[in-house]
Amino acid sequence: MRGLRPYGGVRHVPSTIVRLFGAFALIGAFVLVGSAPARAGDNTFVEVTPNSVQAGSRVHLRASCDNANNRQAEVTSDAFPRVSLRPDNGFLTGEATVPGNKPAGDYPVHLRCNNGQTASTTLTVLNMEQPTKGPATGGGGTAGRSTGSVLLLGGAATVAAAVVFGLVSSRRRAGGS
Structure with missing residues (x-):
């Protein structure tokens, strides 16, 4: 291998790599010391x-x-x-x-x-005033009472029609085979 020299059965790392590692370690130490939080009792x-x-x-x-x-x-x-x-x-x-x-x-x-x-x-x-009730934004509270029941009945009728249509369709296919 290039750059590694055997010495007594142990391979040594080239001095350039050792110097680079040392430089990075020194820079890391300065960064850590510079960013350390202030200790209690310093002021x-x-x-x-x-x-x-x-x-x-x-x-x-x-x-x-x-x-x-x-x-x-x-x-x-x-x-x-x-x-x-x-x-x-x-x-x-x-x-x-x-x-x-x-x-x-x-x-x-x-x-x-x-x-x-x-x-x-x-x-x-x-000292902001706290509202005593929520803002009047709708949310169903202002809707008429009959609207909810009409929607419920309409939804139930749609489901029933889909079931009847499905049954009639399946009987036609079964009878036509």
Whole structure:
């Protein structure tokens, strides 16, 4: 085989292939390091999910207080009551419910860490009216009552006519043979 040289019963891979493999491995390592997600504790932040909600809905809070994610932190906002965030898998998490009568608008959400660091984000509260009944799109509810029974009788008559026609046709074929 070309390019492979026997050495003590073991065949060696040409150095060009080894260099190419090494180059691809190095590029792959840079890609993996460059695309790694940020670790908890690298900075201070607060997130509200979802960041736009209907009044009366529940939101999830997630935060980081740099190296103090093993202690509780506090989140305040005019959109919901004060929340204590607790350590959870390297982050601080909690939940809050926006009161149903909260006016629509943008509300700042403030994180205060035990180490003195702070962060803020915004929660948008929507207050869309909920319909009391579905839209009047028809769907049979506005059709007259006699229409359904006429269609039912017409369908039954069509099926009966098809059966009679089939029986008459089969008797003619059987008698004509």
